[in-house]
Amino acid sequence: xxxxxxxxxxxxxxxxxxxxxxxxxxxxxxxxxxxxxxxxxxxxxxxxxxxxxxxxxxxxxxxxxxxxxxxxxxxxxxxxxxxxxxxxxxxxxxxxxxxxxxxxxxxxxxxxxxxxxxxxxxxxxxxxxxxx
Amino acid sequence: xxxxxxxxxxxxxxxxxxxxxxxxxxxxxxxxxxxxxxxxxxxxxxxxxxxxxxxxxxxxxxxxxxxxxxxxxxxxxxxxxxxxxxxxxxxxxxxxxxxxxxxxxxxxxxxxxxxxxxxxxxxxxxxxxxxxxxxxxxxxx
Numbered sequence: 525x526x527x528x529x530x531x532x533x534x535x536x537x538x539x540x541x542x543x544x545x546x547x548x549x550x551x552x553x554x555x556x557x558x559x560x561x562x563x564x565x566x567x568x569x570x571x572x573x574x575x576x577x578x579x580x581x582x583x584x585x586x587x588x589x590x591x592x593x594x595x596x597x598x599x600x601x602x603x604x605x606x607x608x609x610x611x612x613x614x615x616x617x618x619x620x621x622x623x624x625x626x627x628x629x630x631x632x633x634x635x636x637x638x639x640x641x642x643x644x645x646x647x648x649x650x651x652x653x654x655x656x
Numbered sequence: 657x658x659x660x661x662x663x664x665x666x667x668x669x670x671x672x673x674x675x676x677x678x679x680x681x682x683x684x685x686x687x688x689x690x691x692x693x694x695x696x697x698x699x700x701x702x703x704x705x706x707x708x709x710x711x712x713x714x715x716x717x718x719x720x721x722x723x724x725x726x727x728x729x730x731x732x733x734x735x736x737x738x739x740x741x742x743x744x745x746x747x748x749x750x751x752x753x754x755x756x757x758x759x760x761x762x763x764x765x766x767x768x769x770x771x772x773x774x775x776x777x778x779x780x781x782x783x784x785x786x787x788x789x790x791x792x793x794x795x796x797x
Contacts, residue, residue, distance in 0.1 A: 564706040566759075567766040568773045616760025623759045624705045631708035 564627035
């Protein structure tokens with residue numbers, strides 16, 4: 525899986541490269557959080573669907589916010605989507621027990637999502653100061 | 657001393673004698689309830705495996721139901737060997753999909769039971785203990 529830092533170093537405009545490490549670290553952190561929500565909800569379509577929809581909306585909002593801040597890598601969406609299988613959700617061949625252990629380590633995930641305690645991706649990237 | 661020996665002999669005789677005479681029809685009914693309940697538990701215990709809190713609560717609930725049912729069957733004179741087999745086969749870890757099952761297969765399998773979550777949340781599965789007790793209570797002494 526390509527980490528956000530590698531991708532952003534290549535994709536951000538030269539003027540914004542000094543922010544790329546910071547943005548990439550924040551993006552990786554949020555993706556790690558959503559990896560839990562998306563993976564551990566996979567067996568329950570009723571829970572998984574709204575989480576997936578929320579994630580997709582946040583990616584779209586983030587692309588917009590990055591564009592407004594003049595930091596828009598053209599294919600950020602492709603990058604995030606590239607982490608979908610094997611990145612944000614486990615490979616199909618992953619043993620059931622491995623997924624159970626992973627989710628047991630994050631046992632409060634459903635409560636966190638239900639209580640809106642999840643990180644909002646555009647806010648996490650803290651782009652306010654980057655608006656041209 | 658003689659009275660004590662007599663008491664032990666009587667106790668052994670009672671413990672070796674089934675409390676109730678079970679008919680084949682009743683035994684078949686009881687086992688059909690077990691089959692149904694175990695099939696349901698296989699679904700909820702497998703598909704809730706990534707929701708730790710729910711899985712723990714389902715496991716606890718199923719443990720209570722099956723232990724109570726097994727105790728009632730023992731009280732009705734069900735053969736001990738059959739109860740032992742049933743106890744092992746109905747254990748949560750025996751019911752759930754094996755640990756090495758590819759997760760993709762588990763997802764596809766759970767997706768064939770779209771209503772598993774409301775069933776699990778509302779505990780809307782077979783009341784095995786009540787159904788088996790009902791069948792056993794029909795047994796004539």
